Amino acid sequence: NAGVTQTPKFQVLKTGQSMTLQCAQDMNHEYMSWYRQDPGMGLRLIHYSVGAGITDQGEVPNGYNVSRSTTEDFPLRLLSAAPSQTSVYFCASSYSSGRGEQYFGPGTRLTVT
Amino acid sequence: AQSVAQPEDQVNVAEGNPLTVKCTYSVSGNPYLFWYVQYPNRGLQFLLKYITGDNLVKGSYGFEAEFNKSQTSFHLKKPSALVSDSALYFCAVRDPTGGGNKLTFGTGTQLKVEL
Numbered sequence: 001n002a003g004v005t006q007t008p009k010f011q012v013l014k015t016g017q018s019m020t021l022q023c024a025q026d027m028n029h030e031y032m033s034w035y036r037q038d039p040g041m042g043l044r045l046i047h048y049s050v051g052a053g054i055t056d057q058g059e060v061p062n063g064y065n066v067s068r069s070t071t072e073d074f075p076l077r078l079l080s081a082a083p084s085q086t087s088v089y090f091c092a093s094s095y096s097s098g099r100g101e102q103y104f105g106p107g108t109r110l111t112v113t
Numbered sequence: 114a115q116s117v118a119q120p121e122d123q124v125n126v127a128e129g130n131p132l133t134v135k136c137t138y139s140v141s142g143n144p145y146l147f148w149y150v151q152y153p154n155r156g157l158q159f160l161l162k163y164i165t166g167d168n169l170v171k172g173s174y175g176f177e178a179e180f181n182k183s184q185t186s187f188h189l190k191k192p193s194a195l196v197s198d199s200a201l202y203f204c205a206v207r208d209p210t211g212g213g214n215k216l217t218f219g220t221g222t223q224l225k226v227e228l
Contacts, residue, residue, distance in 0.1 A: 004156075033216070035218075040122075040220060041220060042203060042218040042219055042220040042221050043157075043203065043218040044218075045215055045216065045217075048215070058215060059215075059217075090156055090157070092157075098145065098207065098209050099145060099162075099164050101147060101159040101162055102147075102149075102157075102159065102216065103159070104149075104156035104157040104158070105156050106155065106156050107154075107155075107156050
């Protein structure tokens, strides 16, 4: 199993550009989520999904969109990039939204200039 | 609302000594508690969790944590630290009754183990 994969690993955007961060898992997990990690702030939940076709907002959803058309994929879209979105983004999945531990991808380091 | 606090930004310990990384939480119901570790330029890795049952939970790499409901704490411990334990450690909490599907992370504690 590849686990949770994320692409790209690094990305530089100009303010106002849009892009999609890709996330895929091959563990048949129902629950998937996106976090951003900023120094001194830990991980903050952006959006999450409890199954195909179901998504919900986390703590910091503004400026981001998600969709979940399949169990395997959970892409994160930046609609109009801003310097405040410079961060490291992690995708995670788990077999249970309650008791299950989350499996994390390797992360995408995004810089917005 | 659920929250978790890691009061120490950094913990320094000598190799071979016991280590403790502190975590306290706040939830309205009974918590699900987790510890994760992050090595440089990597994603987070699961160490251990408390869901129910025995208050002392054992996890990967010789780590353990004790759930203390009266003190609302879930401190991470290891009897004998290794230099290779140096990493960033995160505590996380989920309130299955009040917090829904959301997992809330602390701000992290940098553990440095020195020779």
